[in-house]
Amino acid sequence: MNSSAAPSAPASGPAPVSPRRAWYIAVVAGMASYLDAGAIAGSATALALYKEEFGFSGAQYSQLAALLTAMIAVGALIGGRLGDRYGRKRVFGLTMVLFALGAALLTFAPGVAFLYAGVAVLGFAAGADLPPSLAMVAESAPVGKKGKMIAFSHVLWMVGVVVVIFLQIGVGAMGVTGARIIFGHLLVVSLIVLVLRFGLPESLEWSAARSGATAEVQHDAIDFTSLKGLFRSRYAAPLVATGLFYALANIAANTNGQFQTVLYTQFAGLDFPTAGMYSLIGLVFVFVGMFTLMRLVDTRYRRPAFIVGAVLAVTAWIVPAVGGISVATLLTMSVLFALGGAIAGEPMYKVWSQELLPTLYRSTAQGITIAFARIVAAVVALVTYPILEVGPNALFGFLAVTTLAACLIGLLWISRMPKAESATGPALTPAPKAAQPSRAL
Incomplete structure (x- = not known):
């Protein structure tokens, strides 16, 4: 491994971070998830308000939604690699x-052209921020609580959605001014996060791995300067598996996040503030699901919880596919998907990405899988609105199938994979071949 320019690390490996400090890092670094959610959910509402003011078409609304998702993908790919390097x-x-x-x-866009530019920059930044931030959270977590703290990052994601919904309720009737307030809140929060991050140290686990002072680096001869080791080693399968799981699971989550307001207002006949109220009801159950996952993810009950979540998530999309779009079916869908998706969706992707991949490939691998998932979601978002205008049943049926496929990948493939060696200890002699590796689920 080329480590001539690497920082030195103690022979005993990185010192553990205190629990209080670990939670502080989890919040400040994990705000990447809050801002990602704010960008997605905030754009869904704010662009709909801009649509009324600037008079652009439904096709342009879909283009902006797809552009946001595509730029998140590009950002994740680049930011993930830079985070490891x-x-x-x-x-x-x-x-x-x-x-x-x-x-x-x-926030200050005077016309549609500025919306395209702003969405592109915002999406790129949100995507580039996610992989290194999630890696930082995992690498600062105490032993035995990594899953819990990574799951907590998704709680922050949902807080971002809730804040946007409260803003929607409060400013939804204000037209373009409401849209500017929604994006303005993201501007303020990002500046606060920027200041707080100046006080964070570099990841001790990354620094130790970068210097070659951890077991995983010596055991697998990881070379951070090249991606050949990622694609040709035993980490290629986790890369593919987590990428497929997230891409399939994220189709439903992204569609729900970007088009829920449209479904409630244009297809179920609600105004924007009332739509926000109904969205909040569903989000209460998201937090129930998230805190359930945080409690169980580091225990032997992870797998049973995942199975229950999978059943709820798939059933959620069957309800409007069979019953049609109405306030009742959309609310039922929101509640079921809130519970199921919180346990058997994106939060588990985040946990698996930390557990199955080594430190020096962790951010890069997440960038690749996030990029792949967001590109798939962008393609789906581009055709979602036209499909809804023709008839929603096919769309909801498709979402049920993709959610089921994701859950089966988690249960039948990812659950069989061994976790990566701990990166928190010193460089050790590789474990005997007879030792049984821990599993991901």
């Missing part, structure tokens, strides 16, 4: 500057 802190500091710029363009 140059460190978590350096990358997620720069991404906050870009995020604030994108939010400012959208």
Whole structure:
């Protein structure tokens, strides 16, 4: 491994971070999830308000939604790789500057052209921020609580959605001014996060792995300067499996996040504030699901919880597919998917991505899988609105199938994979071949 320029690390490996400090890092670094959610959910509402003011078409609304998702993908791909090469802190500091710029363009946009520019910058920054930030959370977590703290990052994601919904309720009737307030809140939060991140140290686990002072680096001869080891080693299968799981699971989650307001207002006949109230009801159950996952994810009950979540998530999309679009079916769908998706969806992707992949490939691998998933979601978003205008049954049936496929990948493939060696200890002699590796589910 080329480590001539690597920082030195103690022979005993990185010192553990205190629990209080670990939770502080989890919040400040994990705000990447809050801002990602704010960008997606906030754009869904704010662009709909801009649509009325600027008079652009439904096709342009779909284009902006797809552009946001595609740029999140591009950002994740680049930010993930940079996070492994140059460190978590350096990358997620720069991404906050870009995020604030994108939010400012959208807040003060005088016309449609500025919306396209703002969405592109905002999406890129949100995507680039996610992989190194999630890696930082995992690498600072105490032993035995990594799953819990990664799941907590998704709680922050949902807090972002809730804040946007409250803003929707409060400013939804204000037209373009309401849209500017929604994007303006993202600008303010990103600037606060930028300041707080200046005080974070670099990931000790990354620094130790970068210097070659951990077991995983020596055992697998990991070379952070090349991706050949990722694609040709035993980590290729987890990369593919988590990428497929997230891409399939995220189709439903992304559609729900970007088009729920449209479904309630244009297809179920509600106004924007009332639509926000109904969305909040569903989100109460998201937090029930998330705190359930946080409690069980590091225990032997993870697998049974995942199975229950999978059943609920698939059933959620069957309800409107069979019953048609109405306030009742959309609310039922929201509640079921809130519970099921929180346990058997994106949060488990985040947990698996930390457990199955080694430190020096972790951010890169997440960038690749996030990029793949968001590109798939962008393609689906591009055709979602036209499909809804023709007839919603096929769309909801498709979402049920993709959600089921994701859950089967988790149960039948990812659950059989061994976890990556711990990166928190010193460079050790590889474990005997007879030792049984822990499993991902």
